[in-house]
Amino acid sequence: xxxxxxxxxxxxxxxxxxxxxxxxxxxxxxxxxxxxxxxxxxxxxxxxxxxxxxxxxxxxxxxxxxxxxxxxxxxxxxxxxxxxxxxxxxxxxxxxxxxxxxxxxxxxxxxxxxxxxxxxxxxxxxxxxxxxxxxxxxxxxxxxxxxxxxxxxxxxxxxxxxxxxxxxxx
Numbered sequence: 001x002x003x004x005x006x007x008x009x010x011x012x013x014x015x016x017x018x019x020x021x022x023x024x025x026x027x028x029x030x031x032x033x034x035x036x037x038x039x040x041x042x043x044x045x046x047x048x049x050x051x052x053x054x055x056x057x058x059x060x061x062x063x064x065x066x067x068x069x070x071x072x073x074x075x076x077x078x079x080x081x082x083x084x085x086x087x088x089x090x091x092x093x094x095x096x097x098x099x100x101x102x103x104x105x106x107x108x109x110x111x112x113x114x115x116x117x118x119x120x121x122x123x124x125x126x127x128x129x130x131x132x133x134x135x136x137x138x139x140x141x142x143x144x145x146x147x148x149x150x151x152x153x154x155x156x157x158x159x160x161x162x163x164x165x166x167x168x169x170x
Contacts, residue, residue, distance in 0.1 A: 007060035017068040019044035021092030083119040127159040
C-alpha cells in the first residue's frame with residue numbers, strides 16, 4: 001500500500017491536531033525547552049500565526065495519508081551564518097517507525113536546494129535521540145562532533161551531537 005507524505009503550509013484547521021500530537025512528553029523530551037509542555041490549543045494557534053507570514057516558507061506541516069502528523073522546518077541563521085539553516089522536526093508518536101520523517105527530511109532538502117540560497121543544513125541532536133540521528137544519517141548528514149554535557153534537560157546533562165549536510169553543489 002502506497003502512503004502519501006506531503007509537506008504543506010500550516011493552516012488554522014491544523015490547530016487541534018497540532019496541539020493533540022505535540023502535547024506528549026515523549027516528544028517534548030527531544031525538543032528544546034521553548035517547545036511548550038503541556039502543548040495547548042492556544043500554543044498551536046500562536047505557532048500557526050507565527051509561521052503564517054514566512055517568506056520564503058521555512059516551516060511545514062507533515063501530512064501523512066491526508067492527516068496532520070507533525071512538523072519540519074528550517075531556521076535560517078543570522079549574520080555570517082546566513083547561508084546555513086538548522087533543521088528541526090517532530091512527529092506524533094502514533095506515526096513513529098513509519099519512515100515519515102526520513103522522507104519528509106528528503107523533501108525539505110529538495111525544497112531548500114530549489115528555493116533557498118543555502119550552503120549548509122545542520123542539526124543538533126540530544127545523545128539519547130537515536131531515531132533522529134538515524135533520520136539524518138539516512139539523508140546524507142555527516143556527524144561532525146559531539147559537545148559533552150552541552151544540554152540540560154529534565155534536570156540532567158546530556159551530550160549534543162552535531163550533524164551537517166552541504167547542499168550548495170548538490
